[in-house]
């Protein structure tokens with residue numbers, strides 16, 4: 001997406017002949033200078049989108065160079081332009097199916113083997129009566145959980161974990177425990193303390 005002043009910034013005033021290819025962002029002769037001048041109107045020749053209206057520069061737009069505190073919005077036209085690129089541009093279409101930051105997308109097997117321990121969050125630690133086990137960035141497929149005490153004895157077992165799971169620890173004594181989350185392909189080990 002282009003800057004709202006269409007990168008046509010020669011510091012000359014009144015230069016309003018470039019476009020960011022978005023109709024609902026008013027034409028703008030130059031970038032804002034890290035300020036928040038909400039009344040500046042550097043161009044009066046607007047796209048037909050605006051009809052007879054001559055809006056001021058959209059200094060609230062993230063694609064200006066306003067002060068950070070001033071920037072609060074993208075326009076609907078910018079949103080449509082972003083979607084258009086994300087949906088059709090060969091270099092960007094893969095972003096929609098990237099595993100980064102999305103819970104319900106199966107990650108590549110190699111990455112999954114390497115980083116699975118980072119996808120499992122066990123808290124609080126130390127724990128009291130309840131332990132939460134969260135699975136992130138990975139669709140739980142036949143994931144199981146086993147909790148072992150410091151003598152290596154299995155004291156708790158859960159099957160078919162979901163993204164968010166709660167384990168009742170009320171009958172377990174204080175001490176160190178190992179939480180194992182696994183299926184036939186991956187394996188995560190977490191150490192916790194129970195302190196009541």
Ligand SMILES: [Ca+2]
Nearest residue numbers: 020022025026
């Ligand atoms: Ca525009």
Ligand SMILES: [Ca+2]
Nearest residue numbers: 043044054055
């Ligand atoms: Ca204007």
